[in-house]
Amino acid sequence: MWDYTDTVKDHFRNPRNVGEIENPDCVGEVGSLACGDALKLTIRLGEGERIADAKFLTFGCASAIASSSALTEIVKGMTLAEAEKVTNQDIADYLGELPEQKMHCSVMGREALEAAIRNYRTGSTEKVGLEGRVVCTCFGVTETEIERVVRENDLSEIEQVTNYCKAGGGCGACRSEIQKIVDRVRGASEQPRTAPRPARMTNIQKIKLIEETIDREIRPSLVKDGGDIELIDVEGDRVLVSPRGTCSTCPASPITLKDLVEAKLREFVSEELRVEEVKA
Amino acid sequence: MKTIYLDNNATTRTDDEVLDAMRPYFSDLYGNPSSMHAFGGQVAHAVARAREQVAALIHCSPSEIFFTSCGTESDNTAIHSTLEAYPERRHIVTTRVEHPAVRVTCRHFQSRHGYRLSELPVDSQGRLSLDLLEQTVDDDTAIVSIMHANNETGVVFPIERIAQIVKSHGGVFHTDAVQTAGKIPIDLRRTPIDLMSISGHKIHAPKGIGVLYVRHGTHLPPFIMGGHQEQGKRAGTENVPHIVGLGKACELALRHLDEENTRVRALRDRLREGLMARCMDPYINGDPDSCLPNTLNISFEFVEGEAILLHMDAFGIAASSGSACTSGALEPSHVLRAMGVPFTRAHGSIRFSLSRYTTQDEIDYVIEKTPPIIEKLRRMSPFGRKPEMSTKT
Known part of the structure; x- marks a missing residue:
């Protein structure tokens, strides 16, 4: 017996948006009888390519039906541009979780959505994955x-x-x-990612790149040890930061600032940067 | 909610009489049957009596009964020990529809020890070709392992004739009778079967006890070493309470054998006719002319088995499916595929297996609840709606 979440069971027993929209703007069909599951998604668009209605027909197990139901609930009200960003993990998250062996049901949902959007944009009915x-x-x-x-x-x-x-x-x-x-x-x-460094940056570009680099390259390793760091200001090449969490009391904090924070920012943003600690 | 239990080929309820028979052997009569004292000796008598009860069900000598832990152990042992006994023979014959306990074991000897393995095909109704068996078995064949009845479809193989064919070439014939013992008559006086597996929990004894029948004169080396129990072939202190329970279960099975083939069979037929008449696009999987009296394997086209089972579960109905999704596998049942059942039907297959506890009210409840489930799923299916694909409306 599968360990389905209550949300999966609810969407299986009381699926939302079952059916087929007449004269839909987008149609996405994926899967087959032979594969054991198949999904037909139909979408009607409103103003500004916003999804006014979405319905599904699904052949498949409980998690395939629940994933289809969740998909339609997620995308209703989104613009197509927003819907394009929906991932299979979004569907699984909406349902709480899916058993690992059933994740392909969430992938089928994402594929049907893609096929539908592509159908609208190009008129093609071909499965995207093909x-x-x-x-x-x-x-x-x-x-x-x-x-x-x-x-x-x-x-x-x-x-x-x-x-x-x-x-x-x-x-x-x-x-x-x-x-x-x-x-x-x-x-x-x-x-290791090599930084795509613009030759000349505006101040705004530089701050944005510093923020991104902290988020991607620096913060994860600090958070692992219970610490964090906050960007206070950027003045020319001076980067003012404030340690947080365990970093704020850590005796090795100055070393971390030089060896990790400054090194990464120099690698990914600019060789000229100097990192300074400010007490917030 | 009351459970309507129609999954008796998976496991059965332990009979109250069986439990009563077992109970004293936990904390009152807990002696070791091998002990010299009378306290242990009386337990040895109980084990001997259980051996007689099992032997009576299948018409053999009690000294041909070896207690094991389960049907899978019996199957494994039959194959391992026979191949060890006849190292010069390098060919194994089995079928494509065997239980994994046999299929996986045979494939292990093929891939790891270089044996030649023949897996006999079945036709669309799950039947074997005896001509093909005759052509396949040769003087190099060490063991032929063919089940008595299939656990998924209930198709019964003609093991009397199969045994004769195998014996004419001097090989050992093993049959997995886990699904047939206690359901249809087995007479080992008239059928030259060498080895046979039985499982307790399929016949209202508890889980954890099985039997390997070994015909007198069959060469079978010890399979668990280090003690004199079970004639030195399967060492280890006997699982006395379960052995006593299995003995009782066999006695009861023998008593109910007629009922199994009359009342239970009639209920199964009622279920089949009821579902065939009321559900959309039903198909029977198997051979109605040679089928266990308790088993019905039926497919509903364009819907998926796990979804059917979970809707049934909400009504307290317990059955099983050959659909891929129920097992976590991606392909449906190897048995249905071997029969060439189209994937569309295999994914929507449901197995109902009854027992002597099944009542007519339960069957009528299932006949009432199932058709709306199929209809609901059909309405949701992108295939089920297309009228040209449906034969009934």
Whole structure:
């Protein structure tokens, strides 16, 4: 018996927005009977490409039905531009969570949404994931789709890839190829990022880049130890910061500022920067 | 809410009489049957009596009964020990529809120990070709392991004729009778079966007890070493309460064997006819002419099994499905696929398995509750709505 959350059970037993919109503006159809699940999403747009109504028809298990119901609830009221950013994780989060083996149901939801948006923009009814080379012939999953679920869900094991998009879940002949894709995608994301530094920055650009660098490169390692850092001001090349949490009492704080904060900001923003501590 | 339990091929309720028979052997009669004193000796008598009760159900000698921990242990042992006994024979024959306890074990010997493995196909109704079996078994065949009845479809294989074919080539014949013992008659005096597996919890004994029948004269090396129990073949102090329970369960099964094939069969037929008449696009999986009296495997096209089961669960109805989604696998049941059942039907397959506890009221309740579930899911399905794909409306 699956350990479904109450939200999953509720959306399975009382699914929202079941049906098919007549003369819809967007139609997205993914999956097949043979695959064990399929979803047809129809959308009616209002003013400013805002989703006025969304309905679904789904063949599949409880989590496929619940994911479809959740998808329609999430996107109603969004503009297409907003809907484009919805991920499979958003669907899973809306439902509380899905069992790992059922994550492919949330991916199916995201695929149907993409197909629908693409249908509206281009008139195409082709499944989005079908671009590129088919890796898993049992379930018709392409390299592009595998790369995408690995990247978006930070997957590292073949079994996870199977849980998220079914690839490798049939005869298993493509498993070694899936491993290569996983290694490649992860290898690319784990390489140190080199900063795309604009030659000349306005002050606003510089502050924005400093903030981004703190968020991405510095804060995570401080938070791990219970600390944090706040950007107070930027005056020319002087970056004024204030330690927070355990950092504010840590005797090694000056070293952290030089070795971590200043080093990272110099690497990613500008060689000229100097970091100074201010007591807030 | 009352549970309508129609999943008896998965496990059964322990009979009250079985539990009563077992109870003294926990804290009153807890002696070791191997002890010299009378306190242990009386327990040895209880174990001996249980062995006789099991033997009576399948018409063999009590000394041919070896108690194990479960059906899976019995299956594993039959294959492992036979291959050890006949190292010069390098061929294994089984079917594509076996329980994993047999299928996975045979494949292990193929992939890890280089055995030749023949997995016999079945036709669309789940039947074996005996001609093909005849052509497949040869003088290199060490063991043929073919189940008596399939756990998913209930299809019963003609093991009498299969046993004769195997014996004409000198191989060992093992059958997994976990689904048939106590449901249909088994007479080992008339059928040259060498090894047979039985599981307690499928016949109203508790979980954790099984039997391997070993015909006199069958060469089978010890499978658990380090003690004289079970004629030195399966060492370890006996699981006395469960052995006593299994003995009682076999006695009761023998007593209810007629009922199983009359009253239970009639209820199963009533369920089949009721669902066939009231549900959209139903299909029977299996061979109605050769089927366990308690089993119904039925597919509902264009809907998915897990969704059906969970809606049934809300009404207290417990059944199972060959759908991929129920197991966490992505492909549906290997049994239905071996039969060539289209994926569309395999995903929507439901197995109902009855027992002597099943009542007509329960069956009528299921016949009443199931059709609206199928309709509800069909309305939600992108395929179920297309009228051209539906044969009934």
